[in-house]
Amino acid sequence: MLATGVLGAADDPWIRWDWIAGHIPVIRDALTQHIELTLIAVGMPLGLIAWRTRRLRGPIFSITGILYTVPSLALFALLIPFTGLTILTAEIGLVSYTLLILIRNIVVGMDAVPQEVREAALGMGYRPLAELFRIDIPLAVPAIMAGIRIATVTTIGLVTVTALIGEGGLGSLILDGLIRDFKTPLVVGTLLSIALAIIADVGLAGLQRLVTPWSRGRVRI
């Protein structure tokens, strides 16, 4: 059903501008949905982690480690009997991938804060919560941001797979191209997805520079 023949492939150009001109609303909706799916997938775990990580670290590490190995399509398929062809299924799958990347980077970043710095802060009279927000988190920002960048770029790619369970954002354009053996939506979906990933990555890198003014001028890895 999904994979039809190669009929008409011969005279189908890579881009048909008239199709794009006639489908701007469709493309815009796909792009918006793509961004929404990505934002929820990256944002939710951040909220969860901020809420409390350290105590749950062990179990979260092992569970997310397993989830990360399971291919996205299989993970969606495992959820479908319980949550159906819904946005919930897509998001549970996407969130479980971002969780591992984000948690690992946040924990690595926090662990890298020198013990002396923590002790100095406590010695200066910082309360634990103030120490967390004004010492630990700022120092861990580069590692945290690296995690957010990888998670965002990975999610933007994975969202395309959710087209197979009826969501998909730009992936729905790619699937449309596959089903109808028509190159234009495929090319548009792919290029927009790549562009979105690059813009998000560059934007987040810029944000990182903005929130860590002290690191400017030093060599960044």
Added chain:
Amino acid sequence: MTFLGQALQWFLDGSHWQGDFGIPNRLFEHLTMSGISLLAAAVIALPIGITLGHFGRGGNLAINVSNVGRAIPSFAILVLAVQLVGIGALPAFLALVALGVPPILTNSYVGMREVDPEVREAATGMGMRQRLILWRIELPIALPLIMAGVRTSAVNIVATATLAALVAWGGLGRFIVDGLSQRDYAQLFAGALLVALLSTAVELGLAAAQRLATSEGLRIQKYPLEAEVVPTPQAMIA
């Protein structure tokens, strides 16, 4: 509960275990396609990564290829391959190789660069030739990182081989794609379970292979080296 019963029943049905459409044959297809693609990716990526790393050239290329690879959705690579060569095994193979190259290339480059220059100098001082240094010094030290790249590639390839069912090829993804289009949730769930088990097994197996690939000398070194790098304040006082 009735649903899980149906999935169990699907597994117990003898007809799902034999013939071209049975689980063993689908598993065989999945493994051969993944294995051949991984092999091709390694044959392409290893020489390039190791050579670039050995001579310390082209670092930007070797590292950025991974970042770019991450930005291109694997689903899109697969569908693009269909437009180029038609449906069947070939587009799946091409897409899987394209997907497998970046992690191996980047990791083999980084692994070679991570070799301590002093170790290289010592080998030169002992009179070892370039070729011998490459085979006897650099490669064994770089091997754990290279294996980590191969492992990442393998897991990605096995995962994406699932999607290859969309382009009219077999593999375990067939059960998921067919289950999805026929609204046969027992088959869908069973297929997903098989894929999940396979990818976890591949991941664990290659993690063990990576440990084995770590030369004994590196394993012994690890502890004192780490202790040296991060002395705690208490240890320094004592």
